[in-house]
Amino acid sequence: MGKGEVTARSGPGYLLGQHIPSQRSTASVTNRQMQIEFGGNVALTREEEAAFSRFEKTGWERAAQAFHDHWGPLTAQSSGALLDAAGVGSGHKVLDVATGAGYVAAAASDRGAHAIGLDFSSSQVELARQVYPEVLFQRGTADSLPFDDATFDAVVMGFGMNHLPDAELAAAEAYRVLKPGGWFAFTVWAPPRDGEGFGIVLSAIESGGAPNVELPPAPPYFQFADAEIVNRVLESCRFGDITTRIVPQYWQHTTPDQLFDAFNEGAVRATAMLRSQPPDVQATIRMAIRNEVMKLGVDGRFEIPMPAALSSGRKVN
Numbered sequence: 096m097g098k099g100e101v102t103a104r105s106g107p108g109y110l111l112g113q114h115i116p117s118q119r120s121t122a123s124v125t126n127r128q129m130q131i132e133f134g135g136n137v138a139l140t141r142e143e144e145a146a147f148s149r150f151e152k153t154g155w156e157r158a159a160q161a162f163h164d165h166w167g168p169l170t171a172q173s174s175g176a177l178l179d180a181a182g183v184g185s186g187h188k189v190l191d192v193a194t195g196a197g198y199v200a201a202a203a204s205d206r207g208a209h210a211i212g213l214d215f216s217s218s219q220v221e222l223a224r225q226v227y228p229e230v231l232f233q234r235g236t237a238d239s240l241p242f243d244d245a246t247f248d249a250v251v252m253g254f255g256m257n258h259l260p261d262a263e264l265a266a267a268e269a270y271r272v273l274k275p276g277g278w279f280a281f282t283v284w285a286p287p288r289d290g291e292g293f294g295i296v297l298s299a300i301e302s303g304g305a306p307n308v309e310l311p312p313a314p315p316y317f318q319f320a321d322a323e324i325v326n327r328v329l330e331s332c333r334f335g336d337i338t339t340r341i342v343p344q345y346w347q348h349t350t351p352d353q354l355f356d357a358f359n360e361g362a363v364r365a366t367a368m369l370r371s372q373p374p375d376v377q378a379t380i381r382m383a384i385r386n387e388v389m390k391l392g393v394d395g396r397f398e399i400p401m402p403a404a405l406s407s408g409r410k411v412n
């Protein structure tokens with residue numbers, strides 16, 4: 096059995112690493128990535144973490160503008176909820192980790208906070224500085240924050256936790272740079288469901304695609320939408336008052352192909368998976384996605400549910 100081959104499946108989310116709490120058995124799973132995805136307590140090795148980090152970095156250097164064009168109007172929808180969960184108000188010092196084009200940092204700044212956006216991708220930081228010239232942005236990585244202990248009133252991260260090789264380390268770093276009483280809040284994508292953006296795309300890839308694509312082993316993509324895992328990880332970093340809830344978001348599209356284009360151009364893991372398919376398979380996937388999106392059309396517009404899971408915890412001492 097070669098690395099990258101898939102021997103077991105359970106729902107479309109497995110393609111990106113869906114965490115499925117009720118199906119933890121790894122008995123029939125021989126592929127390493129599948130063991131990780133099925134919650135088999137398989138930690139990535141240092142080499143795998145480094146390889147995954149390089150894969151993500153290369154992906155984000157390429158996808159910065161496309162993510163901004165396709166995904167920015169979507170992810171920015173939960174900026175307010177994220178800042179509310181972190182108690183951000185005027186005069187607060189706020190760190191926005193994995194800032195991308197800077198939506199959350201800019202929203203914090205609009206509230207009168209002193210915000211700084213941090214991202215490990217130079218093209219993201221460059222883009223953020225163009226889009227929000229009045230906000231501070233700098234390069235840096237989530238697992239080794241370039242700030243002193245107890246610097247910030249709030250640390251936020253929009254849709255970043257699912258891109259980190261070691262998100263627990265990033266949470267520990269957030270704890271370190273927070274002042275006592277400060278909040279860490281983050282969003283991730285809710286698990287894929289039928290009739291919603293991720294469910295539509297992953298189902299189309301699963302039914303039309305050749306799933307034995309070479310992707311580096313990676314942490315389960317949807318694990319931080321699971322309140323149990325969030326509790327475990329944040330508690331281990333000594334956070335208290337931990338909550339997780341779903342925040343509705345809707346992608347507004349004007350053509351039924353925008354959903355395919357967004358994943359094909361503006362993501363990292365899903366983009367690699369789509370682009371590695373042969374052209375005829377890609378065309379089948381595009382058509383399957385288009386057919387599902389058409390069902391969501393009203394008056395030539397398409398409103399695609401893409402809910403987020405929002406979690407927060409407080410540095411209680």
Ligand SMILES: C[S@@+](CC[C@H](N)C(=O)[O-])C[C@H]1O[C@@H](n2cnc3c(N)ncnc32)[C@H](O)[C@@H]1O
Pocket residue numbers: 151155166167170171192193194195196197198199213214215216219235236237238252253254255258259
């Ligand atoms: C899905 S985008 C989210 C961007 C933005 N926060 C938003 O809500 O739209 C993920 C971002 O995380 C950044 N990122 C990924 N891994 C990172 C790491 N280890 N340290 C810092 N930034 C990282 C990527 O460069 C990218 O800008």
